[in-house]
Amino acid sequence: MAVATQGLTTVQALARLQQYGKNCLPKPSRNSFLSLFLLQFRSAFIYVLLVAVIVCLLLGQLINAFFISAVLLINALIGTIQEYSAQQAADSLAHMVPQQSRVLRDAHPILIPSEDVVPGDWLILNSGDRIGADIALKQSTQFQVDESALTGESISVSNTKQAFAGTLVTHGRAEGEVIATGSKTQIGQIAKLVHQGEPTKPPLMQRIDQFTLRIAIAILIIIAFIFGLTLLRGAALSEVFLLGVALAVSAIPEGLPAAITVALAIGMKRMAKANVIVRKLVAVEALGSCTFIASDKTGTLTVNEMTIGQIWLANDQLYDVTGEGLSPTGQAYRHGHDSPVDLQHETALKQLVTVGVFANEAHLVFEEDKVHADGDGVDLAFLILGHKLKTLPDTRRKRLTLFPYESEKGFGASVDETEAGPEISVKGAVEKILPMCSMSKEMRQTILSQSHSMAKRGYRVLALAHGTGTPLDDHFNGLKFLGLVAMSDPLRPDAIDAVAACRQAKIKVAMITGDHPATALSLSQQLKIAGETDSAITGQQLEQARLEDINSFDRLVANHRVFARVKPKQKMEITESLIRQGEFVAMTGDGVNDAPALKHAHVGIAMGLRGTDVARESASLVLTDDKFSSIVKGIIEGRIVYNNIRKVIYLLISTGAAEILLFILSVLFALPIPLFPLQILWLNIVTNGVQDVALAFEPAEGRELSQAPRSPKEPIFDRLMLERVCSSALTMGLVAFALFASSLHMGVDEVEARNLTLMLMVLFENVHALNSRSEHRSLLRTPLFSNPILLIGILVAQGIHIGAMYTPGLSDALQLSPISLEQWLVLLATASVLFVVDEAHKKYWHTKHHPKSAVSIAEHPRE
Structure with missing residues (x-):
């Protein structure tokens, strides 16, 4: 079957769906x-x-x-x-959060139910995806797959030729053509073995x-x-x-x-x-017992619609940017000026916007009254900025290497071929980008001070840098620091009331995020998760406390409600600490790296809209709208x-x-x-x-949230x-x-x-x-x-x-x-x-x- 990098058309896909049938495995046996x-x-x-x-x-x-x-x-x-x-009823509810696959249809990447994937589809894979069909890989970047569903080996493997349905992408990105669906896939051949065994009764x-x-x-x-x-x-x-x-x-x-x-x-x-979709029966009543909710920030407490509001360049020039959300309407103004800037005379600003556009994995196309948007909210915000300032990707520019954004790395980068040779574009957390750049101590201190100032106002702050050459791996150095971009993600309107309802129900709430401590603290104070005199604890502080002894770590976790710049492993450690202290923990997550924390929590809650397949499968509950208020x-x-x-x-x-x-x-x-x-x-x-x-x-009797959580050990036949x-x-x-x-x-x-x-x-x-x-x-x-x-x-x-x-x-x-x-x-x-x-x-x-x-x-x- 010929490769079609533009993907199938909608008409072609429908014809093949009729020809090959739904991409479904044999259903597990049910009691008659x-x-x-x-x-x-x-x-x-x-x-x-x-x-x-x-x-x-x-x-x-x-x-x-x-x-x-x-x-x-x-x-x-x-x-x-x-x-x-x-x-x-359980079967029908399972279909409410279907596994999804990202494919090219009519030349645009879209999310479709995996059961609608057909042979010949062009499949796009990202870290955290469960692969929906057997595919022949055509291009990949740092691509690793957990094939334990097929091989029994839990170690991730690198594969540049083929990927199989049912396996999990643990790292990197890849694209390829679907070559088998449904029972024709490798896992389809052994589906009967997968569904053997008696289900375990829940504790209740x-x-x-x-x-x-x-x-x-x-x-x-x-x-x-x-x-x-x-x-x-x-x-x-x-x-x-x-x-x-x-x-x-x-x-x-x-x-x-x-x-x-x-x-x-x-x-x-x-x-x-x-x-709230229940994946495990015990979670129906277990969620009512939780005493502590550890929540993500982006998309759960906020709307996940990033908008760039300010840009600070290394030459100490500050710009304000108008417009919100996915609208390309907006301009950039020098701070304190009324006239929009002319990018032809703003070389440094143009270079920063260009780097943000190229170190990017999102897809954004405007067609008349339609918007085709796909990708991370941060990446989309940079593409919107490119549209506002008429700095769009140069189609003549060929991407040589992509270093995908991974939460444990804290940055993403691309290497592109230009007339002047390979150019490197990098964006990410300030503390990750600064060590890659050449600058004086005074300049470094100025950047950190400016970043902290932006973060205190509730902005999420990213740094951008530029370089030349072809790096051998993702360890960059000698880059030129370009500036800082401050973007905001407004709180969900219902989040403040939902957090207040948790306080009424005697349920503690904590924010755990990879964002800047000042940003996390500012939003937490608006939500009343943290008080005016509280502080945010960073992943580095958690690491230091854990090196001292476990009691120091537990005290640090117990006395704080805001955790920033936290690594995925530390999210699980926070969960374990809370459990040791007698809390009944509900943990939210959306990424592949959140899976351990979701499994270790008493109630794992995955995001249904932006969550990865591995996160949803590790969780007991799935939020179909990603809202914190739905947890309440x-x-x-x-x-x-x-x-x-x-x-x-x-x-x-x-x-x-x-x-x-x-x-x-x-x-x-x-x-x-x-x-x-x-x-x-x-x-x-x-x-x-x-x-x-x-x-x-x-x-409901009407007083459910006015009562303290019951102890999970409380006997049914109590006093x-x-x-x-x-x-x-x-x-x-x-x-x-x-x-x-x-x-x-x-x-x-x-x-x-x-x-x-x-x-x-x-x-x-x-x-x-x-x-x-x-x-x-x-x-x-x-x-x-x-x-x-x-x-x-x-x-x-x-x-x-x-x-x-x-x-x-x-x-x-x-x-x-x-x-x-x-x-x-x-x-x-x-x-x-x-x-x-x-x-x-x-x-x-x-x-x-x-x-x-x-x-x-x-x-x-x-x-």
């Missing part, structure tokens, strides 16, 4: 609907219920065995549907599994105790077994795993709407998810405990079984079967949960037992007593579902219709139970009979006692733990 259904039976809870089915069959309780089996099948079906939906789900296992063991112990007690009292063995089955059925929260899966899936969707939105959603999981657990555990208490009291007072296993199953299906999932849809479960379970269990016992005492037969007790429990659990909507806020101050799914579920549950009383066959199986409206109202009033108890506990908790805020919380519950 049937597989997910069978997996629902792998649970300690389910094993106990299966034993109950066997016991019922042995005792001839065919109806009980049938209904328990039916409940198992219904729960399995519900769980399967929920997990299948969550799996589909592991904790839930451990939690459910402990509950199952506790249930068996309680059953064994009551089993032995009733046998000692001389009860028939069949009656004892029936009691054991009833206890097992009452205590097991069968819907817990499925409800938690739904809560996490809903959290993923809500985060996606907040421009994600924190809110993460806290909502965790709160909703607690609500589900509270609902299921406390209702199960109440049912067990009802049985224990009946056994202790030698009363008949208060509810048969079938009635317990019906109770759990009619009430908890809908409400537990509905609670996962609870919206508050324990107190609430005990108070609710005792209330429901004691009142239900009182009703059952008093009914029998007044001569009501067992069937009717169970009928009334079951209706009371249905009402109790409906009221309890409403109480579960918030751990702290009064139900009276909770918007009634903010979760319509829960309200509908409660009404449907009550309607189904009343309907069952009038349904022949079903009413006989469940031993139900209609009750009067007067009886129903009395039972409803009795169930309302649970509301009073829960409200009293909430008030008690606030008075005890938040005495100063109890009144304000009651008056302003949504603040």
Whole structure:
């Protein structure tokens, strides 16, 4: 296939896409609907219920065995549907941050989804890119690739002939022609091997599994105790077994795993709407736990639209430049003058602008009302400056060598052939460029002073230099210093409010950047990340502290919030230091060198717009808009998810405990079984079967950012949960037992007593579902219709139970009979006692733990 350095046209690309198909690897195997259904039976809870089915069959309780089996099948079906939906949601979210490739289309470099790359495309590769197809390299500069996905070797290799799909560019630049896509690539041949292996469960789900296992063991112990007690009292063995089955059925929260899966899936969707894509399930709730956010500056806290505002030349002449962003409209003025300069009479200025244009990797073309812009914001700012001052690249000038900008080097350069011979153009950080230039100590001090002055005003400052000859490597010396360029990248309008929201949520924020310390400090003070008396710590200071001892390094990190001129490795070291000090760290990054820090942080957050593929793949979360405010939105959603999981657990555990208490009291007072296993199953299906999932849809309560981050080590079953479960379970269990016992005492037969007790429990659990909507806020101050799914579920549950009383066959199986409206109202009033108890506990908790805020919380519950 012929090489086309202008790339394919859009028409050609579409034709080849139809011919060769999408550039996609075989998708990893997913559990089928049937597989997910069978997996629902792998649970300690389910094993106990299966034993109950066997016991019922042995005792001839065919109806009980049938209904328990039916409940198992219904729960399995519900769980399967929920997990299948969550799996589909995860797949759809994965497509929201597709891998992208830079190709030449219609002679312009553009970013396209890698799946749209076709054979014959001209692919442009930069450091940090994951290569989207197999390509034949035609030109490369200091090009190195991590081919571990193919070879297993983690050491980067230099390759000037071919690069393969799935590998990572770790250094340099390259271009070439696509020769294979999709399953025809080298990695496509081994894709099946790549997707082998079982996924690891996230820590939250592991904790839930451990939690459910402990509950199952506790249930068996309680059953064994009551089993032995009733046998000692001389009860028939069949009656004892029936009691054991009833206890097992009452205590097991069968819907817990499925409800938690739904809560996490809903959290993923809500985060996606907040421009936060979840790559790892644990990050859904982990982000809500973070105590420290270490953020990049450019593009996250700022808009990433660099504009050159001032130029200072080595002859001490200062120029102001007008115009903003990617608009070519603007002029240069001598500082303090009103007339624009004529570049024909400004030789030194023209040379500086020329160097900035040539030491450049960006692409910028204006076509009528269109702008084709591609590349780093700094490089684009220099090309815009060239357009403003009519100093554009000389097409007759041939580039001999490009030394790409890499963050660890701090500069970029090019060597170009001119009529006078090879010329060197270099731009970069001031402290990197000065050692390359010949000058006096006085001049060096003047430059540093001017650079510091510009940086203090919030500018990002770069130095430019020029030389002749052909260097053997990227170690330049003897260059001529040309001047300084001051450019600004304005803060994002939402960043100040977002940082303020973090302070309110007791989350610390730090800025980590490769920029000048004065620039970083100035912007940090505007954001209120740093105070007026604070200082910025440089990478050099961090290095010196680390050489002393680890404690000195940790103290330096702990006492500062602005880190400038930081090397990529030091970003990871800062992360490790914060973790050692007990912080739960969320780290942002966009470059290939940020990957270690993203992996070491508790929550790695990659940029979706300007981030490299390797950064996105190392992160747990991806921001589709690169905004710091989106992190804050994600924190809110993460806290909502965790709160909703607690609500589900509270609902299921406390209702199960109440049912067990009802049985224990009946056994202790030698009363008949208060509810048969079938009635317990019906109770759990009619009430908890809908409400537990509905609670996962609870919206924000409004105070998520006013609470301090929870400790990641905090158990789900903490003091508050324990107190609430005990108070609710005792209330429901004691009142239900009182009703059952008093009914029998007044001569009501067992069937009717169970009928009334079951209706009371249905009402109790409906009221309890409403109480579960918030751990702290009064139900009276909770918007009634903010979760319509829960309200509908409660009404449907009550309607189904009343309907069952009038349904022949079903009413006989469940031993139900209609009750009067007067009886129903009395039972409803009795169930309302649970509301009073829960409200009293909430008030008690606030008075005890938040005495100063109890009144304000009651008056302003949504603040």
